[in-house]
Amino acid sequence: MHEVANEHMLENILANNEELANHNRGHLDELNAWTVNIMSAPGAGKTRLLEATLLALGNNVSQPAVASSHRPGQVDTRPAGEGLKPTERSVYRITVIEGDMVGELDKQRLSKTGVPVLQISTGRSCHLDAQMIARLLHAEKLERPDIIFIENVGNLVCPAEFPLGEHKRIVLLSVTEGDDKPIKYPVIFRNCDAVILTKTDLLPYVDFKIAAAKFNIEALNAGAKIFTVSSMTGEGMTEWLAWLKDQLSHYRQQFKGAAQHSNFDLNSANRHVKNLNSGMETYTISAHQRDA
Amino acid sequence: MHEATIAQSILNIAVDKLKQAPQAGSVSSIKIQVGEFRNVEIDCLQFAFDNLKISFEGCQNCQLKTELILASARCRDCADTYHPDFEEAFRCRKCNGSIGKLMSGEELDVVAVTLETISKEQNNYARSR
Numbered sequence: 001m002h003e004v005a006n007e008h009m010l011e012n013i014l015a016n017n018e019e020l021a022n023h024n025r026g027h028l029d030e031l032n033a034w035t036v037n038i039m040s041a042p043g044a045g046k047t048r049l050l051e052a053t054l055l056a057l058g059n060n061v062s063q064p065a066v067a068s069s070h071r072p073g074q075v076d077t078r079p080a081g082e083g084l085k086p087t088e089r090s091v092y093r094i095t096v097i098e099g100d101m102v103g104e105l106d107k108q109r110l111s112k113t114g115v116p117v118l119q120i121s122t123g124r125s126c127h128l129d130a131q132m133i134a135r136l137l138h139a140e141k142l143e144r145p146d147i148i149f150i151e152n153v154g155n156l157v158c159p160a161e162f163p164l165g166e167h168k169r170i171v172l173l174s175v176t177e178g179d180d181k182p183i184k185y186p187v188i189f190r191n192c193d194a195v196i197l198t199k200t201d202l203l204p205y206v207d208f209k210i211a212a213a214k215f216n217i218e219a220l221n222a223g224a225k226i227f228t229v230s231s232m233t234g235e236g237m238t239e240w241l242a243w244l245k246d247q248l249s250h251y252r253q254q255f256k257g258a259a260q261h262s263n264f265d266l267n268s269a270n271r272h273v274k275n276l277n278s279g280m281e282t283y284t285i286s287a288h289q290r291d292a
Numbered sequence: 293m294h295e296a297t298i299a300q301s302i303l304n305i306a307v308d309k310l311k312q313a314p315q316a317g318s319v320s321s322i323k324i325q326v327g328e329f330r331n332v333e334i335d336c337l338q339f340a341f342d343n344l345k346i347s348f349e350g351c352q353n354c355q356l357k358t359e360l361i362l363a364s365a366r367c368r369d370c371a372d373t374y375h376p377d378f379e380e381a382f383r384c385r386k387c388n389g390s391i392g393k394l395m396s397g398e399e400l401d402v403v404a405v406t407l408e409t410i411s412k413e414q415n416n417y418a419r420s421r
Contacts, residue, residue, distance in 0.1 A: 005407045013301045013400045157331045158294040183381050187331045219382045219390045
């Protein structure tokens with residue numbers, strides 16, 4: 001004879017991932033590292049946009065003009081560094097976390113800029129999850145980055161379900177994909193802070209209406225900022241870079257003087273980090289000092 | 293195929309519940325709610341769950357019950373409540389406005405677990421062996 005016990009409950013199935021994402025967020029905040037999760041379909045131009053962004057903003061860029069993206073089986077006919085010239089004095093220390101199922105092609109491309117690139121190979125998994133980021137944050141000593149860009153695995157479905165602890169989520173949509181994609185992949189476009197329409201230099205050759213894409217994004221996520229960018233020609237980069245800087249300064253303002261507030265115990269935070277990773281050094285710096 | 297990850301998480305919750313109930317011997321069913329605005333394909337999830345459950349202690353006969361929760365949106369422009377769907381490009385039927393708040397449709401929760409409890413006689417029998 002079996003008795004049956006029924007228990008009603010409410011438990012988030014992905015609570016594990018969310019807890020780890022919060023844990024990661026704590027680490028990132030301790031490092032004062034504003035973190036952006038970049039998501040899109042494969043080939044929408046995440047790496048290319050990052051190359052251009054790193055060159056414009058990274059103060060640890062060693063080679064201003066890179067001849068990039070020469071990949072096996074492909075001939076790169078572009079003039080070296082076209083569209084990738086630094087646009088201004090570079091001020092931010094940047095780290096990239098590169099998520100790919102297999103290989104280090106993107107890491108090789110981005111490493112040419114001189115910016116540190118940490119690779120996560122997901123194997124058969126179609127997305128990054130919070131645990132992968134947690135392992136990396138515990139294992140690697142990050143060089144006090146101002147900004148961390150996480151390039152997610154190319155996929156418009158799965159990454160939407162797995163927050164990583166990032167501060168902002170960006171989705172790229174290239175004009176070759178079609179202006180209907182936001183309503184075909186509503187979840188990811190609903191849950192992001194900004195959308196970048198990329199490869200706009202190809203607009204004369206494809207049937208893509210910027211207005212239609214914007215209309216579709218707005219239906220799902222009226223608060224999302226929308227940019228139109230060509231990383232090749234540099235068109236639209238100024239607005240995107242301005243937004244990044246603006247968001248970064250918003251982020252830093254939250255932390256200005258935060259250490260003086262009574263509910264933040266710096267010593268226990270440091271102990272916490274040391275317990276998790278004895279190899280990781282902790283720094284105490286205010287955003288104000290770092291700007292100088 | 294993140295449905296496999298989700299199936300695994302559900303089974304982990306089932307195993308936890310079983311451990312918390314010393315009188316229980318197995319999990320007979322687990323009920324979940326899946327919102328329409330989540331990227332979860334229920335057939336895929338069911339398939340993954342049925343294939344994975346054999347390797348979870350006490351879950352070999354566990355049945356996964358799923359309930360799809362329809363999305364309900366408050367229009368950003370006219371504040372009307374509507375069902376955002378693909379046919380209307382997710383826009384409000386009344387005023388063609390956009391989604392403001394999603395009142396429902398983003399659920400991904402375990403809402404009930406049914407445990408099979410070993411009766412006293414069986415328990416004593418099991419102990420005596």
